[in-house]
Amino acid sequence: MSAKIMDGNMLAREMRAEWKGRAQHLAERGMQPGLAVIIVGDDPASRIYVRNKAKACGETGIYSEIHEFPDSVSQDDVIQRIQELNGDIRIHGILVQLPLPPHFESVKVFASIAAEKDVDGFHLSNVGALATGNAVFPPCTPHGVMHLLRRYGIPIEGQHAVVVGRSNIVGKPMALMLLQKGATVTICTSKTRDLAAHTRRADILVVAAGKPRMITADMVKVGATVIDVGINRLPDGRLTGDVDFDSVSEKAGHITPVPGGVGPMTITMLLCNTIEAAERAQARN
Numbered sequence: 001m002s003a004k005i006m007d008g009n010m011l012a013r014e015m016r017a018e019w020k021g022r023a024q025h026l027a028e029r030g031m032q033p034g035l036a037v038i039i040v041g042d043d044p045a046s047r048i049y050v051r052n053k054a055k056a057c058g059e060t061g062i063y064s065e066i067h068e069f070p071d072s073v074s075q076d077d078v079i080q081r082i083q084e085l086n087g088d089i090r091i092h093g094i095l096v097q098l099p100l101p102p103h104f105e106s107v108k109v110f111a112s113i114a115a116e117k118d119v120d121g122f123h124l125s126n127v128g129a130l131a132t133g134n135a136v137f138p139p140c141t142p143h144g145v146m147h148l149l150r151r152y153g154i155p156i157e158g159q160h161a162v163v164v165g166r167s168n169i170v171g172k173p174m175a176l177m178l179l180q181k182g183a184t185v186t187i188c189t190s191k192t193r194d195l196a197a198h199t200r201r202a203d204i205l206v207v208a209a210g211k212p213r214m215i216t217a218d219m220v221k222v223g224a225t226v227i228d229v230g231i232n233r234l235p236d237g238r239l240t241g242d243v244d245f246d247s248v249s250e251k252a253g254h255i256t257p258v259p260g261g262v263g264p265m266t267i268t269m270l271l272c273n274t275i276e277a278a279e280r281a282q283a284r285n
């Protein structure tokens with residue numbers, strides 16, 4: 001069996017075209033959506049992500065600004081900048097690029113973002129809203145996965161979903177979203193005994209562990225939907241996911257590639273959340 005590829009680039013293009021129209025509509029009424037991105041330190045991967053986000057904003061009609069700080073900056077200085085941005089009427093979304101340096105408490109930084117501008121969905125009130133089934137801004141990566149599942153007509157209700165990884169930005173919100181849609185959800189971690197016994201029972205398998213090609217064909221049920229969130233750089237510079245694509249795509253029913261699967265959807269969801277934040281701001285005025 002050869003799996004159907006779930007094309008994140010294609011879906012991202014479709015969605016960005018639709019949302020660009022919504023951004024234009026807002027701009028015609030005097031409110032161009034605006035995103036501020038905060039980056040601390042000089043992690044090269046983070047810098048690339050931030051540049052890509054700013055470029056995607058420009059292409060979608062979103063105003064964006066990047067606020068760069070050195071590694072040595074104090075958490076209070078960053079929080080002060082966030083508070084200024086909370087009051088800036090040109091800015092509808094504020095994003096803090098992760099990872100933050102070790103001397104930062106990310107929960108405190110996220111807590112300083114006004115909840116209505118928290119387009120990444122990491123503020124505790126947004127986390128709580130997601131947990132109770134009323135997400136205000138669903139976190140971008142798992143939300144992008146939900147759009148891919150919908151676009152490819154993958155049933156969720158009553159299905160067994162297995163999520164590998166329990167991070168606050170991917171694994172946990174992913175499990176909550178699948179649960180909300182009626183899946184029976186198992187969450188696996190590095191402490192899970194006999195990982196393959198769980199993954200083999202998955203109708204929908206979402207892998208977000210950051211371990212190159214850890215999921216092999218023998219760990220997957222025939223016909224399963226396999227979503228690979230992982231982004232790992234190999235020693236030769238190429239990118240690979242957490243799933244061994246070549247072998248697993250012979251057995252799965254649907255599969256996302258890396259690159260070109262979940263990655264483009266993550267940025268797309270950020271754009272959508274920013275435009276939606278601007279629409280809500282306009283509705284409040």
Ligand code: NDP
Nearest residue numbers: 165166167170189190191208209210229230231262263266
């Ligand atoms: P984290 O490192 O925060 O979390 C990884 C999770 O995987 C942890 O919960 C860990 O368990 C679990 N894990 C690690 N090894 C195993 C194992 N052998 N078996 C089972 N579980 C394991 O990573 P993130 O969630 O931030 O990211 C995960 C991956 O997704 C990374 O490759 C990252 O680059 C990528 N990513 C991709 C995005 C995209 O847009 N496509 C966006 C965000 C991330 P434990 O908690 O027990 O340590």
